[in-house]
Amino acid sequence: MDRIHTIGTQTDWVVMIVYLVAILLFGSYFSKYNHNTTDFFFGGRRFSWWLIAMSIVATGVSSHSFVKYSAKAWEYGFSSSMAYMNDWFFIPFFMFGWLPIVVYSKIRSIPEYFEKRFSPSARFFVTILQLLYLVGYIGIGFLTMGKAILPLMPPTMSLFGLEINITLMGLIIVIAFVTGAYTTFGGQIAVLFTDLVQGFMLLLAGLMVFIIGIDYVGGWHAFWNLLPTEWKMPLAHYNKPSDFNFVGIFWQDGIAGSVGFLFMNMGLIMRFMSAKSVNEGRKAATFNILFMLPVSAIVVSGGGWVGKAMSMLSNSPIPANTEPDFIFVVVANIIMGPGVFGFVVAALAAALMSTVNTLLNASSAVYVNDIYNPMRIWLKKLKKNDKGNEKRALLVARIATVAFTILGVLAVIPFSSYPTVYEAHGYFHSTLTPPLVIAIFLGVFWKKFTPAGVIATVIGGVSLMVLGAYYPGVLIAPFDHGTPMDPVHPYTYIGALYNTFVCLAVGVIVTLFHKQFTKTVNRIKKYSNRNLIMSVMVIVCAIFFMLVILNIGGVQFLFIASLIMTFLVSMISSYYIKYDPIAQTEGLTVSSLHRAKEMFKGSKLNERDGEIVKVNWNVRKDDEDFVNLSKHEMNKMNAEVGDLIYVSDARKYLGGLKSFHSTIGEPHAEEGIIYISKEHLQNGLLIKGRLLTAEKEM
Amino acid sequence: MPSFFNTWLPFIYLYVVGGLFFITGLIIAVKSGSLNKQIPRHRKWFWLLIFGYCFFFILHALLITAALYW
Numbered sequence: 001m002d003r004i005h006t007i008g009t010q011t012d013w014v015v016m017i018v019y020l021v022a023i024l025l026f027g028s029y030f031s032k033y034n035h036n037t038t039d040f041f042f043g044g045r046r047f048s049w050w051l052i053a054m055s056i057v058a059t060g061v062s063s064h065s066f067v068k069y070s071a072k073a074w075e076y077g078f079s080s081s082m083a084y085m086n087d088w089f090f091i092p093f094f095m096f097g098w099l100p101i102v103v104y105s106k107i108r109s110i111p112e113y114f115e116k117r118f119s120p121s122a123r124f125f126v127t128i129l130q131l132l133y134l135v136g137y138i139g140i141g142f143l144t145m146g147k148a149i150l151p152l153m154p155p156t157m158s159l160f161g162l163e164i165n166i167t168l169m170g171l172i173i174v175i176a177f178v179t180g181a182y183t184t185f186g187g188q189i190a191v192l193f194t195d196l197v198q199g200f201m202l203l204l205a206g207l208m209v210f211i212i213g214i215d216y217v218g219g220w221h222a223f224w225n226l227l228p229t230e231w232k233m234p235l236a237h238y239n240k241p242s243d244f245n246f247v248g249i250f251w252q253d254g255i256a257g258s259v260g261f262l263f264m265n266m267g268l269i270m271r272f273m274s275a276k277s278v279n280e281g282r283k284a285a286t287f288n289i290l291f292m293l294p295v296s297a298i299v300v301s302g303g304g305w306v307g308k309a310m311s312m313l314s315n316s317p318i319p320a321n322t323e324p325d326f327i328f329v330v331v332a333n334i335i336m337g338p339g340v341f342g343f344v345v346a347a348l349a350a351a352l353m354s355t356v357n358t359l360l361n362a363s364s365a366v367y368v369n370d371i372y373n374p375m376r377i378w379l380k381k382l383k384k385n386d387k388g389n390e391k392r393a394l395l396v397a398r399i400a401t402v403a404f405t406i407l408g409v410l411a412v413i414p415f416s417s418y419p420t421v422y423e424a425h426g427y428f429h430s431t432l433t434p435p436l437v438i439a440i441f442l443g444v445f446w447k448k449f450t451p452a453g454v455i456a457t458v459i460g461g462v463s464l465m466v467l468g469a470y471y472p473g474v475l476i477a478p479f480d481h482g483t484p485m486d487p488v489h490p491y492t493y494i495g496a497l498y499n500t501f502v503c504l505a506v507g508v509i510v511t512l513f514h515k516q517f518t519k520t521v522n523r524i525k526k527y528s529n530r531n532l533i534m535s536v537m538v539i540v541c542a543i544f545f546m547l548v549i550l551n552i553g554g555v556q557f558l559f560i561a562s563l564i565m566t567f568l569v570s571m572i573s574s575y576y577i578k579y580d581p582i583a584q585t586e587g588l589t590v591s592s593l594h595r596a597k598e599m600f601k602g603s604k605l606n607e608r609d610g611e612i613v614k615v616n617w618n619v620r621k622d623d624e625d626f627v628n629l630s631k632h633e634m635n636k637m638n639a640e641v642g643d644l645i646y647v648s649d650a651r652k653y654l655g656g657l658k659s660f661h662s663t664i665g666e667p668h669a670e671e672g673i674i675y676i677s678k679e680h681l682q683n684g685l686l687i688k689g690r691l692l693t694a695e696k697e698m
Numbered sequence: 699m700p701s702f703f704n705t706w707l708p709f710i711y712l713y714v715v716g717g718l719f720f721i722t723g724l725i726i727a728v729k730s731g732s733l734n735k736q737i738p739r740h741r742k743w744f745w746l747l748i749f750g751y752c753f754f755f756i757l758h759a760l761l762i763t764a765a766l767y768w
Contacts, residue, residue: 078765085758088750089716092723095743096732224768230700232765234758235708237700246708254716282743290750294757445726590730607737 012152012342019346020178023353026197045103045274046648049283051655052275056268056288057199057296064144064355065300066206066348068422070331071324073304076244077231080304084297085234086254087262087289094262095282097444097590102269103278104596105588110264110440111370117443117588118451119577120374125458126439127370133432134266134363135404138356139411140428144421145352146172146412147325151333152345172412179353180360180405198350203299205347208340209332210302216335217309226309242486243423248493252430256496260433263440266362276646276656277697303328310334324420356408364400372396423492430496431469435461438503446511447589450581452573453511459541460510460566461503463548467562468498471555510570517574524575534575537568601698603642610638612695614650615674619681626665628675629694634667637696641666644697647674649690660684661697705762713755720751 073080107113110130115123146168153166164170214223224232236246261268262285275281307327311318317334318327332344372393418424439457442449468475472490476498483494491498510517524530544565548558587596597605613633620628627645629637639645641664648659660676660683668675674694676684686692724747727733734740 078761085754086712086716088754089720090723091750092720092727092733092747095747096727096730097723100732229765230704233700233704234761234765235712236704238703238707238711240703247711250708250712250715254712255719279739286746286750290753590726590732593730593732609739 009338009341011338012345015339015342016346016349019343020349023197023350045661046276046646046656046659047274047280048652048655049275049280049287052271052281052284053287053292054199056271056284057203057292064140064352064421064425065296066303066328066351067144067148067325068420068425069297069300070302070304070307070328071420072244072422073301074307074324074327075304076236077227077308078234078301078305079236079244079246080301081294081297082235082246083249083253083257084293084300086250087258087293089254090258090262091285091289093259093441093445095285096593098263098440099272099281099285100278100593101444101588101590101596103273103281104593104600106600109366109369110266110269110436111366113588114439114443114454117584118454119579121573121577122439122451122454122458123370123374125455126436127366129432129436129458130264130266130366130370131363133260133264133436134359134366135407135411136415136428136432137265138359138363138404138408139415140421140425141352141356141359142172142176142408143168143412143415143424144325145175145349145356147421148329148345148348148352149175151326151329168416169412172409175349175352176405176409179356180402198347201347202351203295205344206296206299206302209328209335209344210298210306212335213302213306213310213331217306217313223306223309226312227305231305231308239480239482240484242484243419243492245483245493247481248483248491248496249426251500252426252493252496256433256437256500257429259437259441260429264433264436266366268358270358270362270365276648276659276661303331306335307331360401360404360408363404364397367400367404368393368397372400418489423489427489427492427495430493430499431465434465434496434499434503438500438507442504442507442511443589445590447581447585447591448511448514449507450511450514450574451577451579452514452517452570453507455573456510456566456570457503457507459545459569460506460562461499463545463562463565464502464506464559465499466548467555467558468495468502470551470558474555475559506566510566513570514574517570521571521574524571534572537572541565541568541572597698601642601644605698606638606640606643606696607698608638610696611636612693613637615672615692615694617674617676617686617692620675620677623677623679624665625677625679626663627677627680627694628665628668630669630671630673631667632671633674633694634664637694639664639696646695646697647676647680647684648693648695649684649686650693651690658685658687658690664696699766705766709758709762712758717751724748 069080069083102113105113105116107116111123111127114126149171150166150168153171156163156165158164214220217223217226230237236244236249239245239247263269272281272284275284304324304327307318307322307330310316310331318330322330328348329345333341336344415421415424415428418427435458438461439454442457443454464475472485472495476491476495477485479498479501480491480494483491485491524533527533544561547553547561548565551558553561586592587599594605613629613636615629615633627647629639634640643664644661645664646659646661648654648656660680662676662680674692676686680686724733724744728735728744733744735744
């Protein structure tokens, strides 16, 4: 099929370039707020819920959303929105399970949680899966960005007399360069603030396309009547066709995708970690899912819906060779005037940067915290609990960002074989999320879940998932709910149910047989040739895993080999891993959250509600990390010495940019005054003469 | 008129299977004490969670009805 090229005008290009440069400069301004890796990665745990919520919108309603949902809206109608309205089911697990655990356990990455909760080896396996997930996501981002910009480009262009063919891959490399550079120097604070602007711009651009498009086809009544009834259904057909059906997408997006997005998308988790408190994080999540996601469903799908209505007109302006992934850009070009179209595409381009730079930032956080620092500790170049050289860590983070940008570009290659970005993203989610989702879920909500269980989930689960991918007609078919199997891309969506089921089954069964494994391992420990026995087990596991990966031996043999391997992995893990089920669950599971808060505070909790007080400030000469308030203010706040406190510039529209956390010290007698240290002044970026608000945290 | 497979079956599946996950999450949060209904702020969260489920349930039901009969 011939691709559409050279749409848009010179004015559009000028608007696009001005917009992108303005966003780059805006982001660069905020890089000055990065003092250390905590600021670079997490934004310093200081921001208000509305700022977090808006920055989540820009990440959720990213350019891949515009491209992929408009494509399905164009092919199937309103049901393209269903993925935006099925995230509420897991919100109790997130708001009252994972979110407080992440904040109170002070982890800097998801793999770190696995080390605390299970063992360093569990952290190692989870790190690999987490990085694969992030790199895959970056690849999807680059692919969609290329698809969004390509229709605007001419087929060839001349540079210094050299004729250059403009290809999807070439365009992606240029985009990756700009995005990587921006994230490398900006960090999380830059990401948060550019996202705030981009969140608004995206909503505006999407709504503009939808509203102007409805006007184009003759108003709401004409738009509604142009669409056939099937196109107006908010949920897709139960199990047909293979490339878009309700039940497959429910398991792939509503279950694996929602849990993956909320629980293991490090980019999103880092947003919540930059909230000033757990409660602010909850508010951000609620506002986002309850209000912003339904609005976003219209914003990202509107282009496709309008395109479908336009195609029903007797003199349809939509070119016959329009690929579904190009529909948003094509529709925007038809209905928008010069310059406005440029703004819409620039908002789209900036949105990709928003999504991808969040993911790049997250990838480098995982690299620094889960590979670089543990390696330095292992090589004895860094002591445990020692923060090390912050400047060096920042440099490593920036180099890692560059490396992950390159890996992200390489990840585009396998995804580009799918007919639409929607299917590529669907396959990616149903394949990469289940093992991690199950590992996190059981780890947080099931106190009995053991290190052997988590490692078996990752290795045994992945092995059975690979088998499912090789033999979908045998293994996934029993779970397919009647969805047809596409022989080229079998069970793109419903594969998530099989993958989730096998990972869950492995994790639960291995944990339930924990006592039996321990007994057998204790018996082996008494043998003189115990090391030989364990070495043989490791070798057998490695051979079986390779046989599965290379698909040697047929489905029955490989299925049995996977089960034996899972059994052996559980034995090996039980043999080598030292695990204290009491110490290693304290504050790390949902049943011990109170203890997690106590550990976070370092003393008994004070959960009495108190007022937020407004105070002027003076600086003490020392650098001790405590603040002093008058007895009067402490009484109003219901606070005691040793309580945690959040101090912020009183101007609410700053969203907490000028703020810091500390502990309450001994009271003084001067009402309306807070004494802070020089470091508080520096970290909080406070301005002389500006009023502060002080809020007891716990 | 679209068939049951295209109208109410996906709706029923979504809110029954999804609802099971939702209720399980709510029960775990309450039983573990993470969502403590003795704390006024948490009580508000509890009802907000229930409201969210009902909100999406009603929204989807209205959208299906509108598609079929409007």
